[in-house]
Amino acid sequence: MTSLVIAEHDNAELNDATAKAVTAAVALGGDVNILVAGEGCAAVGEAAAKIAGVAKVLVADDAQYGKQMAEPVAALIVSLAGDYDAIVYPATTNGKNITPRVAALLDVMQLSEVTAVVSADTFERPIYAGNAIQTVKSSDAKKIMTVRTTAFAAAGDGGSATVEAISAAENPGISEYVSEELTKSDRPELASAKIIISGGRGMQSGDNFPMLEKIADKLGAGVGASRAAVDAGFVPNDYQIGQTGKVVAPELYIAVGISGAIQHLAGMKDSKVIVAINKDEEAPIFQVADFGLVADLFNAVPELEEELGKIGL
Amino acid sequence: MKVLVPVKRVIDYNVKVRVKADQSGVELANVKMSMNPFDEISVEEAIRLKEAGTATEIVVVTVGPQQAQETLRTALAMGADRGIHVKTDAEVEPLAVAKILKAVAGEESPELIIVGKQAIDDDSNQTGQMLSALLGWPQGTFASKVEKDGDKLNVTREIDGGLQTIKLNLPAVVTSDLRLNEPRYASLPNIMKAKKKPIDAKTPEDYSVDLTPRLQVQKVTEPAERQAGIKVETAAELVAKLKEAGVIG
Numbered sequence: 077m078t079s080l081v082i083a084e085h086d087n088a089e090l091n092d093a094t095a096k097a098v099t100a101a102v103a104l105g106g107d108v109n110i111l112v113a114g115e116g117c118a119a120v121g122e123a124a125a126k127i128a129g130v131a132k133v134l135v136a137d138d139a140q141y142g143k144q145m146a147e148p149v150a151a152l153i154v155s156l157a158g159d160y161d162a163i164v165y166p167a168t169t170n171g172k173n174i175t176p177r178v179a180a181l182l183d184v185m186q187l188s189e190v191t192a193v194v195s196a197d198t199f200e201r202p203i204y205a206g207n208a209i210q211t212v213k214s215s216d217a218k219k220i221m222t223v224r225t226t227a228f229a230a231a232g233d234g235g236s237a238t239v240e241a242i243s244a245a246e247n248p249g250i251s252e253y254v255s256e257e258l259t260k261s262d263r264p265e266l267a268s269a270k271i272i273i274s275g276g277r278g279m280q281s282g283d284n285f286p287m288l289e290k291i292a293d294k295l296g297a298g299v300g301a302s303r304a305a306v307d308a309g310f311v312p313n314d315y316q317i318g319q320t321g322k323v324v325a326p327e328l329y330i331a332v333g334i335s336g337a338i339q340h341l342a343g344m345k346d347s348k349v350i351v352a353i354n355k356d357e358e359a360p361i362f363q364v365a366d367f368g369l370v371a372d373l374f375n376a377v378p379e380l381e382e383e384l385g386k387i388g389l
Numbered sequence: 390m391k392v393l394v395p396v397k398r399v400i401d402y403n404v405k406v407r408v409k410a411d412q413s414g415v416e417l418a419n420v421k422m423s424m425n426p427f428d429e430i431s432v433e434e435a436i437r438l439k440e441a442g443t444a445t446e447i448v449v450v451t452v453g454p455q456q457a458q459e460t461l462r463t464a465l466a467m468g469a470d471r472g473i474h475v476k477t478d479a480e481v482e483p484l485a486v487a488k489i490l491k492a493v494a495g496e497e498s499p500e501l502i503i504v505g506k507q508a509i510d511d512d513s514n515q516t517g518q519m520l521s522a523l524l525g526w527p528q529g530t531f532a533s534k535v536e537k538d539g540d541k542l543n544v545t546r547e548i549d550g551g552l553q554t555i556k557l558n559l560p561a562v563v564t565s566d567l568r569l570n571e572p573r574y575a576s577l578p579n580i581m582k583a584k585k586k587p588i589d590a591k592t593p594e595d596y597s598v599d600l601t602p603r604l605q606v607q608k609v610t611e612p613a614e615r616q617a618g619i620k621v622e623t624a625a626e627l628v629a630k631l632k633e634a635g636v637i638g
Contacts, residue, residue, distance in 0.1 A: 349631070
């Protein structure tokens with residue numbers, strides 16, 4: 077049994093999601109290899125080789141992989157698939173985009189957003205926005221899955237895998253990258269932030285989000301939002317936490333002016349400690365919060381900032 | 390260009406789903422069903438392309454039981470031209486749906502297929518990508534903007550750090566994300582008109598697709614419940630509690 081984990085990265089740095097997918101792959105049993113497909117991504121390959129439990133890292137360094145376009149990356153993974161019993165991709169945007177393409181080309185029914193490995197062929201995954209958990213047994217010879225990274229701890233470092241350069245596969249040549257607009261921020265990205273503070277419809281306007289940013293900067297936190305806040309145009313779509321946005325599980329999640337729709341809860345209810353600040357004491361968010369503060373956020377958030385200042389933050 | 394839009398009948402997104410006591414699945418009896426919200430967005434996008442003169446015909450297709458015909462009627466009432474109902478009472482996995490859709494695409498020769506990015510029942514997020522793979526077409530997933538550009542298609546995608554624009558050869562498969570558009574409600578006259586629009590009745594056998602599931606569902610259970618905690622009175626008390634819990638400071 078050998079598994080291939082596909083690395084999530086930006087050509088310069090290896091994303092933490094990769095080490096979490098390695099944990100899932102290790103649970104399958106057998107050897108674990110990592111594929112780094114990118115452009116100018118040698119440093120990523122070296123970082124991947126340090127993850128504990130990894131035997132070999134394959135690096136395909138080619139211009140066609142620089143932007144993780146689905147068609148060429150899927151073609152590359154398919155060309156390697158014969159050597160592997162399982163293909164594991166973290167359920168990032170790239171994983172969600174590329175993995176089903178690979179699965180269909182190999183005539184395998186994919187397992188999406190696996191949250192637990194029960195055995196080498198049986199898995200748990202959430203359905204209905206996390207309102208039910210399905211245990212499924214795959215009868216396909218090859219297992220192809222995306223894994224929900226919040227459900228797996230990152231594999232440690234200290235590994236010393238061999239790094240092997242591999243040649244590119246033929247580019248199907250049916251798609252091309254045009255441009256990207258990435259949100260610039262010095263704050264930690266949501267998927268790996270230890271603390272997240274999120275705003276909802278109660279924030280009333282995007283102009284009020286700096287209130288949350290001040291707290292975020294004191295705590296070293298990432299800033300997120302509910303779907304309602306994104307749909308209202310307060311903040312860009314990549315802030316969205318929820319079933320159809322990002323799924324997060326930080327040490328501390330502070331929900332401000334968020335009522336707690338099922339959609340949103342599905343994206344954050346696995347956080348270790350949840351704080352809710354809302355003036356409506358009936359808001360469903362309080363049913364999952366460890367600490368609830370029933371208050372007008374426009375008073376409570378500045379007070380919180382002041383109190384954090386008092387303890388030297 | 391002809392646009393094909395697959396639609397799925399699912400439990401309405403406002404319904405709180407309940408897991409059956411025997412753990413065989415979720416309760417579907419007497420539960421309100423609707424079109425998958427992402428599919429509504431796909432239908433709306435196709436209609437907008439037609440209104441802009443880019444699309445010529447909109448064909449909607451569904452794979453599902455007799456009642457799935459209502460979902461097709463909803464799409465026809467929104468503005469699609471005709472429907473195809475691939476009737477089956479079986480649970481059909483995304484891979485098999487993609488195989489059926491591939492066969493439909495073979496007969497219909499659409500230039501664009503717009504698929505919802507995921508169905509809100511099984512949350513698989515696979516069908517569009519699988520379909521484009523089987524057809525050998527490019528894919529523009531999680532689209533927030535779609536624009537025809539000569540013989541190509543520009544698709545703006547929602548990605549982890551922001552937005553990405555890609556250019557696809559046509560024919561292509563696009564999967565719609567939440568912010569692609571806001572679907573319209575069907576007007577009463579259009580609902581009446583939709584009753585007369587044609588729906589072709591088909592079966593999976595017509596397309597020689599094997600529906601045997603690859604994934605065997607062993608059980609469906611409730612997620613672990615999270616207990617509500619305590620209410621604090623002031624921001625100062627909150628900070629003290631968080632310090633105590635060891636998550637700040």
